[in-house]
Amino acid sequence: MFTGIISAVSNIKNTSARDGSLFLTIGKPRKWRLKPGDSIATDGACLTVKRVFKDSYETELMPETLAKTYFSKQLPKKVNLERPLTLNQFLDGHLVLGHVDGVGKILQIEKSGKSKIYIISYPPAFSKFLVAKGSITVDGISLTVVQNSKHWFTVALVEYTLIHTTLGGKNEKNLVNLEFDIVAKYINSFYARSKKG
16 A cells, blocks of 8 residues: 655666566665565556566566556656555555556646646546545546546646656656545445445
């Protein structure tokens, strides 16, 4: 489990595809001690460390992960990384599972002082999980929904987030990984069952 507060931004050093999976070799952030089996949210997708090298590590995206994320459509040069939540951490973002629901597209970017407003499209089937002032995870970043419709939503990024994550370097038409709020999913599920029962 994660919080959507990015721990580091790192380069993708190498990629390879075999047996239907995509393997990424990612630069290991300074002072990170990793071992095979560790989980790391990578642009929002929870990936398992397969091998560890001196300055990098390898992780695998299986076909299901490729189907849900943008990695099969566009390969970034840098990715947002977050290590799992521990019980002694502050929950600065919101509860994030690292299970990407689908892919969105940045439709428009508007400046607002030193901040930016991003208008992002998303699959309409997930509209029931969005609410203004609710939480959304974009490329692993915990953000607050400003406005939403059935086909798009907006988020505001402060200067710190623009500087310390990859989203500040993305442009209009770029793809993003989306994870919708787990609390909204549970509430919707309970409500749907109660109507049937």
